[in-house]
Amino acid sequence: MNRTVRTGAAYLAALVVTTGFAAPALAQPISPAGRQSVQRALDAMVSAGYPGAQVVITERGRDWIASAGVGDADRRTPFPADGYVRIGSNTKAYVAAVVLQLVAENRIRLDATVDSIAPGMLTPGPPAPDGSRVDATRISVRDLLQHTSGLPDHLDLPELESDDAASTTYQPAYLVRRALATLAPRFAPGTRAEYSNINYVVLGILIEKTTGRSLSDEIRTRILEPQALRKTYFPTPGDAAVRAPHAIGYAVENGRRADITSFDPSWAGAAGAMIATPSDVNRFFLALQNGKVITASQFTEARRAPRPLVNRDGLRYGLGQAELSTPCGTVWGHGGSIPGYRTYNGATSARAVTVVANQQPATQAQKDAIAAAFGAAICAR
DSSP, rough: OOOOOOOOOOOOOOOOOOEOOOOOOOOOOOHHHHHHHHHHHHHHHHHTTTTTTEEEEEEETTOOOOOOEEETTTTOOOOOOOOBBEGGGGGGHHEEEEHHHHHHHHHHTTTTHHHHHHHTOSSOOOTTTSSSSTTTTTOHHHHHHHHOOOOOOOOGGGGGGGGGGGGOOHHHHHHHHHHHHHHHSSOOTTTTTTTTHHHHHHHHHHHHHHHOOHHHHHHHIIITTTTTTEEEEEEOTOOOOOOOBBBOEEETTTEEEEEOOOOGGGGGGGGGEEEHHHHHHHHHHHHTTTTTSSHHHHHHHHHOOOOOOTTTTEEOOSOOOOEEETTTTEEEEEEEEEEEEEEEEOOOSEEEEEESSBBBBOOOOHHHHHHHHHHHHHHOO
């Protein structure tokens, strides 16, 4: 999820780089060499242009935290340890887990069409380049989960680039309606995989249609409360704040760094509105990995046949989870990019890692640096 929230905030002064580890708390602490490798990777993120960076490694119920750079460039204060962060598209993993729970309960079928659950919700608009139009009788729940629907991305709507978007509360149905009326579909359903945030906005609506409850309530009662994830939440409509403590989220506009922490994330909705601490994100992915969120059969189905996303450098995507390559092998996770923040995370059955930066990546060097930090942390011994 990539958007710029426009702001008139003043330019922030040059950064003073700080580095450091929280006291190691893992049952079997990472070796000094492993810690140094992770710290070097975080320092490299700051050198690449991020204001600040942090990694939280969770293993055996304990957390280990390392940081670099600053959490507040104006006050020149460090990144708060395990503070709240906008987790962006990681939200999709929670939404997918709710859908898969409903599948296990026989309340939704993966091959059910959108039209069979919410008739008339997807109204055809402009045709795709191949002449095809949106057809809700051909788009399945699986297509939405795996980005094979061909639906356009609502983030391409011109109105979401306006100065008013950051303070506007958008309803999911409105975003879907406007996107389909304005933007052409990308391809016929099932013919390829291409990341589109609208898929998860539609899934959020289908969850509400199926359960009769709000998406935020379903995530809370099905995932957050059972897993004791007390520092994870779905913002209420109009809630622009990030709970304290948190690093300031920045954007570079016209060569100047500006504070864009506060905005109404309803334009992201089920595709990316959630907020959490890195340790809570880690505990979610560990619970998912270890069969505490979805059944074993649903877990297998989510990873059975990942498809390469043509607009994400071939990243292989399952049902709400992505296959991530690291120096020590493949792990599964997700990641999120939303104005002011970038998270990169994944888990094995024993260890989960979340890397956070308080600015979206703007260069390939920045993208490479956060991926390298994740690799260093998941592989550190």
